[in-house]
Amino acid sequence: MQVSYSQRDLPPGQRELSEFPRFGIVEFARRPLTCRDIRLKITGPFDQPLILTATELAALPRISLTADFHCAAGWSHRAVKWGGFRFSDIWEQLILPHARPRSEIELVVLRCQDGYRTALPWSDLLAQEVLLADRLNDLPLTVEHGAPIRIVAPSHYGYKSAKHLDRIELRDNGAEYVPLLPRLLDHPRARVALEERGQWLPGSLLRYAFRPFIKPIIRKLKSLANSAS
Template identity: 40%
Template sequence: MRFGLGRFKNRKLPAAPPLQVRLRGDVAAEVDAGPQIATLPKVEQISDFHCVTTWSRLGVRWTGVRFADFYHTIAIPMAEPDPQARLVVFHGLDGYRCAMNLDDLLASDDVLLATALDGAPLGVEHGAPLRLIAPAHYGYKNVKHVVRIEFLKSRRGYRFPLPYPSLMDHPRGRVALEERARFLPNWLIRPIYKLFVPKAVRKS
């Protein structure tokens, strides 16, 4: 069973989606970077996963390529993003999308484009064939089934795919600073988000 927001988790996806990642946006050339991503050196890491709705899973073992390696080895030479394109939007095959600041993606070596979980290739329930893993940021920023990456100079070209983006899509979403909502305080937003914790998580 796929986990996540019902609007997206209930959409039918291929059991083994092909690795196709289109680079678009404010770039000199639009390219398919899937074949090149597959050639980058793989790394393995253990990191924690924090959901914005207040639950966490600790010690998750991911395998993938570092986003920094992808950006410097593939995105810059092949697509040539505009130097002012500091917003990166990840699009999933299921229609979901979310934005990250390029500076946050490059700030740490633990930001991955993941291809495996616990030593096995990603299944469709965990984001196959490729998903973003940014441990310092809440889980909704960690887009599954990545098929397109856009580099944008302005947020005007980006729209969060759910209502009330000011409530559900913080521009950065950093866990350490509890950046759950752009305008609402945590004392108010935490109880609201807890209502969305899955029953299976509550029981555990």
């Protein structure tokens, strides 16, 4: 199934990049991946954790999603083509039948092989455009863009689209979750349309604070990739 989620106009404060760069916290890009194959551990308010691999995911409908990618630092890349599986399908067809939760889910914590983590409200992850993606532009994901599998949440800034996804924690409340990033840089939802780049300061101000770091981070991550090849 093919789905398009691209918008005609860029959101407030975004500037278009012709390339789709590797971007993120440089510290995490230095860390080697522990597993090149898809292996997702699902934990939550149920009796036993569940392990999902490419074999289980292959039973689901495959979705091709074309969507704009927006970074909270202020850059966007238009019409990125992702391939993968809807998170809502994974929940309904693979998780729920085998691990019925004892309570309502409120928060989902996304943990990654490189140590990165982020979180989103449960209702946001169930949106129809949210994928667990294993392909980019009809090719398998590279390490630079999140191999072996990653979250793609087009309505949210890129730091919520966790790369190298390793573990999904379903929580019945978010009281004990501690964000990885300082709260100034980590909004609980990070919705692009509302310019939720972080907390405490308006997104319209944070965009100017973040913008000077775009080119240096891109250059540094390119340098790391070149030295590793």
